[in-house]
Amino acid sequence: MSEAARLNAILEREAPALAACLSDLGRRVAFPQGIPAQSGQAKGTEINATVGQITDGRGSPLPLPALADLVPGLDRRTAFLYSPQDGHGKLRDAWSTRQRSLSQGSTAEATRPIALHGLTQGVSTLADMFADPDTTVLLPTPTWENYYLLFGMRAGAKFATFPFFAGNGFNVQGFADALKKLEGKKCVIVLTFPGNPSGYAPTAEEAAQIVDVLVDHKGPAVALVDDAYQGLIYEPGLMARSMFWDLAERADPDHLAVVKVDGTTKELLFFPGRIGFMRFAANEAVDTAMTSKVKCVGRGTVGSPPGPSQALVLAALENPELESQVQSRIQLLAGRYKALKRELASQDTGGLSPYPFNSGCFALVGLPKGLDPHVIRHRLIDDFSMGTIAIPEINALRVAYCSIAEETVPELVNRLAKSVR
Ligand SMILES: Cc1ncc(COP(=O)(O)O)c(C=O)c1O
Numbered sequence: 001m002s003e004a005a006r007l008n009a010i011l012e013r014e015a016p017a018l019a020a021c022l023s024d025l026g027r028r029v030a031f032p033q034g035i036p037a038q039s040g041q042a043k044g045t046e047i048n049a050t051v052g053q054i055t056d057g058r059g060s061p062l063p064l065p066a067l068a069d070l071v072p073g074l075d076r077r078t079a080f081l082y083s084p085q086d087g088h089g090k091l092r093d094a095w096s097t098r099q100r101s102l103s104q105g106s107t108a109e110a111t112r113p114i115a116l117h118g119l120t121q122g123v124s125t126l127a128d129m130f131a132d133p134d135t136t137v138l139l140p141t142p143t144w145e146n147y148y149l150l151f152g153m154r155a156g157a158k159f160a161t162f163p164f165f166a167g168n169g170f171n172v173q174g175f176a177d178a179l180k181k182l183e184g185k186k187c188v189i190v191l192t193f194p195g196n197p198s199g200y201a202p203t204a205e206e207a208a209q210i211v212d213v214l215v216d217h218k219g220p221a222v223a224l225v226d227d228a229y230q231g232l233i234y235e236p237g238l239m240a241r242s243m244f245w246d247l248a249e250r251a252d253p254d255h256l257a258v259v260k261v262d263g264t265t266k267e268l269l270f271f272p273g274r275i276g277f278m279r280f281a282a283n284e285a286v287d288t289a290m291t292s293k294v295k296c297v298g299r300g301t302v303g304s305p306p307g308p309s310q311a312l313v314l315a316a317l318e319n320p321e322l323e324s325q326v327q328s329r330i331q332l333l334a335g336r337y338k339a340l341k342r343e344l345a346s347q348d349t350g351g352l353s354p355y356p357f358n359s360g361c362f363a364l365v366g367l368p369k370g371l372d373p374h375v376i377r378h379r380l381i382d383d384f385s386m387g388t389i390a391i392p393e394i395n396a397l398r399v400a401y402c403s404i405a406e407e408t409v410p411e412l413v414n415r416l417a418k419s420v421r
C-alpha cells in the first residue's frame with residue numbers, strides 16, 4: 001500500500017466527510033521520504049551531512065554580518081536556517097496556545113497548527129486538497145475576490161453564491177437555501193467573519209444560526225473558516241470567538257470537516273511577514289495524515305515557511321506586552337470605525353447608502369442607482385485624489401478605513417459625497 005493510500009484509509013475511518021471531499025490531488029499526496037524527511041530523522045547526529053545549507057560546521061548558521069547585524073535580537077537558528085516544512089514547533093505551539101486563549105475555553109479537538117506562507121497559502125493548499133472541477137465552493141456576494149483565483153485558477157472548481165446581506169445583517173436564510181441546494185454534493189463552504197469586503201461580523205444570534213445550518217448539513221462538505229480579521233471587532237453583541245470552535249464542538253465528522261486558516265497578517269499587523277497557519281477540527285490520527293498531505297503540497301509548491309518571520313513572531317508571542325499592544329491597535333481602528341459611522345450618518349452624502357459594517361477593516365458604501373462604481377472610482381482618483389475599490393456586484397465602493405487616520409475620515413466622506421453629486 002502506498003503512503004498516500006495508508007493516509008487515505010486513516011482519513012476514511014476517522015474523518016469520513018473530509019476523506020470524501022479530498023480532490024484527486026488530495027488523495028495522491030503524502031510527504032515523501034525525501035531530503036527534509038531524511039534530514040529530520042538525522043536531527044541530533046554528530047556529523048549531519050543532510051541538508052544543503054551552509055553552516056559553521058557544527059549545526060549553527062553562518063549568516064553574513066550584513067544581514068545578521070540588522071536583527072541582533074532574533075534567534076539565529078530560527079532566522080537563518082531552513083525551517084521544517086510545517087514550521088517551527090515552538091511557534092506552532094505558541095500560536096495554538098494563543099488561539100485557544102481566544103476560544104473562550106473551548107476543549108474541542110484541534111490539530112497542531114501548520115505554519116504557512118500567509119493565509120493565502122493556507123487557502124491555496126486547501127484548494128489543492130479539496131477542489132476539483134466537480135467541487136462547488138460556496139461564497140457570499142460580495143466576497144474576497146481572490147477566492148475565485150484560489151479555487152478556480154488551477155483546480156477549476158465551480159462556484160455557488162448567495163447575497164451576503166439581508167436587511168441590516170447577514171443573510172442567514174440565503175446562506176441556508178444556497179447550502180441546501182448542495183446537499184449530497186462535494187462542497188467547500190467559505191466562512192470569513194469579519195468579512196472582506198463586507199467589514200461585517202455576524203451578531204451572536206446570527207452566528208448561532210449559521211452554525212446550526214452547518215451542523216444540520218448532511219454534506220459531505222468542508223467548512224473553511226478564514227479568520228484573517230479575527231479579533232477586529234468594534235461593537236458589543238457580535239460573535240464572541242472564531243466560528244471554528246463552535247463548529248469543532250458540534251460538527252459531525254461523518255458530514256462536515258472543519259478547518260481554520262488564520263495568521264499574523266492582520267491579527268498581529270505583520271502584513272509582509274507571510275506567516276499563516278492551518279488546523280483541522282480533528283483528532284491526532286487525522287493530524288498526522290493531514291499534516292503529511294499539507295506538507296507535501298507545500299514542499300511541491302512554495303517550500304518551507306520563512307525563518308526570519310517565524311523568529312519574529314515567536315519572540316512576539318513570548319512577549320507579555322503583546323496582547324496589550326494588539327488591543328491598542330484595535331482601539332485605534334475602533335476610533336476610525338466610529339468616525340466613519342458618525343460621518344456617514346451626519347454628512348449630506350448625496351444618496352450614498354452604507355451597507356452594515358461593524359468589524360474588520362472595511363466598509364461598503366452603496367452608490368446611488370445608475371452610477372457605475374468604476375466610473376466613480378476613477379473620478380475619485382482623478383478629481384478628488386482618493387483611492388477606493390469598486391465592488392460592481394452590489395454597486396458599491398469598498399473603503400479601507402483601517403488605513404485612514406481618524407481625523408481624515410470626515411474629509412474622506414466629504415469627497416465620497418462630492419464624487420456622486
Ligand atoms: C479574507 C482574507 N483571507 C486571506 C487573506 C490573505 O492573507 P495573507 O496576506 O496572509 O495571505 C486576505 C487578505 O487580504 C483576506 O482578506
